[in-house]
Amino acid sequence: xxxxxxxxxxxxxxxxxxxxxxPVAVDLTQLSLRxxxxxxxxxxxxxxxxxxxANFCSREPYTSKDQGIDFIENAAASFLWRRAICLKDRAIxxxxxxxxxxxxxxxxxxxxxxxxxxxxYWGKGIVTEAVKQAIKAAFIEFPYLDRVEALVDVENxxxxxxxxxxxxxxxxxxxxxxxxxxxxxxxxxxxxxxxDLHPQL
Amino acid sequence: MSNLDLSKISLRPFKLSDVDDFLLWAGDxxxxxxxxxxxxxxxxxALAFIRDVCIPHPWRRSICLDDRSIGFVSVxxxxxxxxxxxxxxxxxxxxxxxxxxxxxxVKMAVPQVFNDLSHLVRLQAFTSPENxxxxxxxxxxxxxxxxxxxxxxxxxxxIKDSVVFSFLSTDEFPHDDSxx
Numbered sequence: 001x002x003x004x005x006x007x008x009x010x011x012x013x014x015x016x017x018x019x020x021x022x023p024v025a026v027d028l029t030q031l032s033l034r035x036x037x038x039x040x041x042x043x044x045x046x047x048x049x050x051x052x053x054a055n056f057c058s059r060e061p062y063t064s065k066d067q068g069i070d071f072i073e074n075a076a077a078s079f080l081w082r083r084a085i086c087l088k089d090r091a092i093x094x095x096x097x098x099x100x101x102x103x104x105x106x107x108x109x110x111x112x113x114x115x116x117x118x119x120x121y122w123g124k125g126i127v128t129e130a131v132k133q134a135i136k137a138a139f140i141e142f143p144y145l146d147r148v149e150a151l152v153d154v155e156n157x158x159x160x161x162x163x164x165x166x167x168x169x170x171x172x173x174x175x176x177x178x179x180x181x182x183x184x185x186x187x188x189x190x191x192x193x194x195x196d197l198h199p200q201l
Numbered sequence: 202m203s204n205l206d207l208s209k210i211s212l213r214p215f216k217l218s219d220v221d222d223f224l225l226w227a228g229d230x231x232x233x234x235x236x237x238x239x240x241x242x243x244x245x246x247a248l249a250f251i252r253d254v255c256i257p258h259p260w261r262r263s264i265c266l267d268d269r270s271i272g273f274v275s276v277x278x279x280x281x282x283x284x285x286x287x288x289x290x291x292x293x294x295x296x297x298x299x300x301x302x303x304x305x306x307v308k309m310a311v312p313q314v315f316n317d318l319s320h321l322v323r324l325q326a327f328t329s330p331e332n333x334x335x336x337x338x339x340x341x342x343x344x345x346x347x348x349x350x351x352x353x354x355x356x357x358x359x360i361k362d363s364v365v366f367s368f369l370s371t372d373e374f375p376h377d378d379s380x381x
Contacts, residue, residue: 106237106355146352146360172348175367176323179282184322193352 026087026124033083033095033133036072040084040091044068047093047118056156057116058180080111081138085130093117093127095134097148109146111138115162122158131166139194147193151178154186163190167197205266205300212262212274212309215255219263220248222270226294232272235332236292237356260314264293264306271297274310278318285322287314291338298334307342308374315370322370327363329356339366343375 036044047053048062048071062068076082080099084091095115100107113134117127138148150168152159164170168190176184215223224247226232233240241247255261255273264272272293279286289310293303315321326344328335340346344366353363 104354107353109355109360110353149350169351171350172365174325174347174365175345176369177286179285184285189348189350191351195352 026121026126028125028129030088031126031129031133032086032089033130033137034086034089036076036082036084036091036094038069038072041065041068041072043091044072044094047116050119052119053116056153056159056180081134081141083134085115085117085126087121087126092121093130095127095130097134097138097142109144111142111145111148113148113150125165127159127162128165131162135166135192135197139197145194147191149189149191152188152190153178153180154188160188160190166192168192169196205297205302207301207305209267210302210305210309211265211268212306212313213265213268215251215261215263215270215273217248217251217256219270220244220251223247223251223263226270226272226292229295231295232292234357235329235335236290260287260317262310264291264302266297266302272302272306274306276310276314276318276324278321284320287318287321287324289314289324289326303335303338304341307338311342311368312374324368326366327354328366330362330364336364336366341375342368343372344368345372 045062045065045068048068051061054061062071078098079096081097083095085093085095093116095113097111097113100110100112113131115127115130115134117130135148139145150163151174152163154173160170169192171189171191174187174189177187177189178185221244224241224244227238227241227247227250230240241250255263258275259278260276262274263270264274272291274289274291276287276289278284279288289307291303291307291310293306311324314324324344326339327350328339330349336346345368347365347367350363350365352360354361
């Protein structure tokens with residue numbers, strides 16, 4: 001999704017609504033996933049302070065480096081798995097898996113996928129590739145998992161496209177399912193099963 | 202077709218004195234097979250379950266026929282930011298299946314629940330894909346089927362798919378007289 005500057009023409013095209021079929025100008029072989037470290041702090045502040053990025057997140061944009069340090073050092077424990085999305089080893093976003101085991105033992109074979117990417121890098125196929133790599137890693141590292149799901153706001157078209165391209169199935173629209181910025185939001189449920197990747201299982 | 206007069210169906214909180222009627226359906230595997238409940242094995246178990254679970258529950262009602270317990274409707278709200286959501290469950294004694302009682306009970310419960318739980322925006326229900334009778338109850342009660350969640354949850358030792366339904370505080374109740 002390309003950011004558009006405010007235009008004096010009322011009928012200017014919003015590029016975030018176009019479906020760009022080919023990634024532009026990014027060599028995806030330079031993409032990697034690795035743990036986040038304190039040395040990533042300045043890079044992390046770029047996407048965590050970005051309002052466009054925070055729009056579909058439950059948190060507000062970060063305003064201080066203390067928040068960034070807290071996220072790098074303390075938030076790791078609340079995730080089952082967390083990696084920085086890196087281009088040439090510079091962190092440009094983050095991808096996570098959260099376990100349901102602590103919340104509901106009946107759902108301990110499910111994990112929830114989350115991801116965030118600096119808005120300058122939107123629309124280039126980066127998150128799709130990161131998600132594909134993350135899912136492969138998840139089912140290997142956590143062989144007890146049957147299901148990885150993702151909850152996406154009904155207005156977040158870019159994120160819906162990521163999941164479709166990464167092989168997730170859209171299971172349904174859950175009305176007023178999640179609260180974001182104080183309002184109940186309609187939310188799509190997507191999932192990928194271990195048996196989707198390995199039909200014999 | 203049913204000869205049962207559904208106006209004899211009422212909802213009220215559980216009482217310890219319901220124990221013998223309670224055991225008739227909570228002690229029946231046919232009834233509990235679709236619930237997370239363990240089948241009650243004795244009067245003592247039933248008494249403890251009513252005392253320790255049903256009575257302190259955030260919102261649980263006995264479905265009564267002429268004031269005798271023949272089933273239950275439960276609503277369990279989530280907590281914190283998610284308290285705008287709640288899960289509904291229900292069951293009816295096997296002898297009374299097929300007469301529209303669960304549908305009537307759910308239809309009675311829904312407006313009461315939205316009145317009693319002030320933060321509630323979304324009432325949701327999860328059923329097994331095989332449990333067509335329960336899905337019909339929800340559809341007739343005005344719930345919307347939203348989708349099939351694959352390998353969603355453990356249920357009595359097995360990973361199962363779930364069909365998810367919802368009724369929102371802004372949804373309309375179905376237009377027919379069986380509300381009254």
